[in-house]
Amino acid sequence: MTQRVGILGATGAVGQRFIQLLEDHPEFDLVCVTASGESAGKSYRDAAKWRVDTPIPEDVAELVVRETSPEAIPDDVDLLFSSLPSGVAAEVEPELCEAGYVVSSNSSNDRMAPDVPLTIPEINPDHLGLIEVQREERGWDGALLKNPNCSTITMVPTLAALDEFGLERVHVSTLQAVSGAGYSGVTSMEILDNAIPHIGGEEEKMESESRKLLGSFDGAELSMHEAEVAASCNRIPTLDGHLENVFAELTADADPEDVREAMRSFPGADLPSSPDPLIHVFGPEDPERPQPRMDRMRGGGMQVVAGGVQSTPEGVKYNCLAHNTIRGAAGASVLNGELLAAEGWI
Numbered sequence: 001m002t003q004r005v006g007i008l009g010a011t012g013a014v015g016q017r018f019i020q021l022l023e024d025h026p027e028f029d030l031v032c033v034t035a036s037g038e039s040a041g042k043s044y045r046d047a048a049k050w051r052v053d054t055p056i057p058e059d060v061a062e063l064v065v066r067e068t069s070p071e072a073i074p075d076d077v078d079l080l081f082s083s084l085p086s087g088v089a090a091e092v093e094p095e096l097c098e099a100g101y102v103v104s105s106n107s108s109n110d111r112m113a114p115d116v117p118l119t120i121p122e123i124n125p126d127h128l129g130l131i132e133v134q135r136e137e138r139g140w141d142g143a144l145l146k147n148p149n150c151s152t153i154t155m156v157p158t159l160a161a162l163d164e165f166g167l168e169r170v171h172v173s174t175l176q177a178v179s180g181a182g183y184s185g186v187t188s189m190e191i192l193d194n195a196i197p198h199i200g201g202e203e204e205k206m207e208s209e210s211r212k213l214l215g216s217f218d219g220a221e222l223s224m225h226e227a228e229v230a231a232s233c234n235r236i237p238t239l240d241g242h243l244e245n246v247f248a249e250l251t252a253d254a255d256p257e258d259v260r261e262a263m264r265s266f267p268g269a270d271l272p273s274s275p276d277p278l279i280h281v282f283g284p285e286d287p288e289r290p291q292p293r294m295d296r297m298r299g300g301g302m303q304v305v306a307g308g309v310q311s312t313p314e315g316v317k318y319n320c321l322a323h324n325t326i327r328g329a330a331g332a333s334v335l336n337g338e339l340l341a342a343e344g345w346i
């Protein structure tokens with residue numbers, strides 16, 4: 001069955017990725033786009049400065065952009081994807097959920113709220129059960145579901161694969177693409193011939209969101225994973241694709257080939273946007289991979305790519321990579337929407 005969907009913040013960088021990913025989607029039909037009051041009332045073509053590398057779908061270009069409020073959105077929309085600035089989302093998303101809409105959101109507000117599921121469908125689909133808790137506590141007919149931060153989602157599938165070796169402590173250092181800061185986020189004068197060893201709030205997000213994603217849900221309450229996570233986040237002059245150097249301390253012995261096999265065989269999800277395999281792993285014959293330019297579009301930008309697995313005295317070290325605006329943003333929300341549909345929440 002096809003579901004009628006909308007995008008909140010559809011004119012922005014992530015909103016445009018949503019439109020690209022929803023074109024020809026087998027389950028979702030895009031019927032509604034919203035943005036700020038500045039854009040509302042204009043055609044999407046006139047409101048959005050289109051910057052994605054495929055043309056605007058003609059039917060979307062003709063849609064009239066709506067205000068971002070419950071009154072402006074048609075009642076028969078089954079699911080809303082959200083790519084609003086987090087301050088705006090923090091106000092509007094709860095109003096929409098209260099009005100009965102189900103929202104699959106990429107914005108960072110409420111990710112760590114104890115009654116808001118933060119999911120990667122291949123890793124913790126059972127956390128969706130938190131929606132029952134959320135509805136009971138908040139009295140909503142709708143629901144709010146979040147996907148994690150783009151740097152977090154790049155690393156967590158590899159950590160989930162390592163969990164069988166007793167994941168105790170994680171140190172990670174990131175090399176993040178400029179698109180993560182949005183189109184006007186970092187000027188060329190700041191980033192060319194340079195690297196910036198700080199991204200506001202990013203380290204805290206990686207450290208807390210990872211433990212929530214890897215945590216367990218007993219049907220009523222969510223417990224965080226016990227592993228300690230310490231992150232150092234850096235911006236570098238790549239366009240798309242976050243590369244990360246991970247050092248994992250494990251309680252069990254783990255040979256690099258066992259680790260590669262655990263990552264290679266980690267199961268995907270039976271959902272249209274989930275790649276198979278979930279993690280592409282380069283072996284010791286390709287020590288220089290993954291690389292952002294060469295590997296970010298694997299699996300349509302939805303695959304996580306790992307390589308450089310080597311033993312350390314405490315466990316293993318390796319590199320991992322994912323496309324930050326596809327697997328790390330719009331693609332993650334679409335995949336969560338597919339999970340909501342498959343599990344009967346919409």
Ligand SMILES: NC(=O)C1=CN([C@@H]2O[C@H](COP(=O)(O)OP(=O)(O)OC[C@H]3O[C@@H](n4cnc5c(N)ncnc54)[C@H](OP(=O)(O)O)[C@@H]3O)[C@@H](O)[C@H]2O)C=CC1
Nearest residue numbers: 009010011012013014035036039068083085086179180182
């Ligand atoms: N850029 C990226 O790679 C990533 C971004 N994110 C997160 O996704 C969200 C969106 O990011 P991004 O697409 O880069 O942001 P943009 O600034 O490019 O887009 C923001 C969108 O929100 C709309 N908007 C702004 N203010 C309001 C308002 N007051 N009411 C209603 N709509 C409003 C804008 O509409 P208008 O055009 O009318 O101003 C636009 O559609 C953020 O929370 C960001 O942190 C997450 C991961 C990666």
Ligand SMILES: N[C@@H](CC(=O)OP(=O)(O)O)C(=O)O
Nearest residue numbers: 106108149150176180181202
């Ligand atoms: N901070 C990320 C992008 C982002 O907006 O993340 P979040 O979804 O947590 O707000 C980056 O710079 O690459």
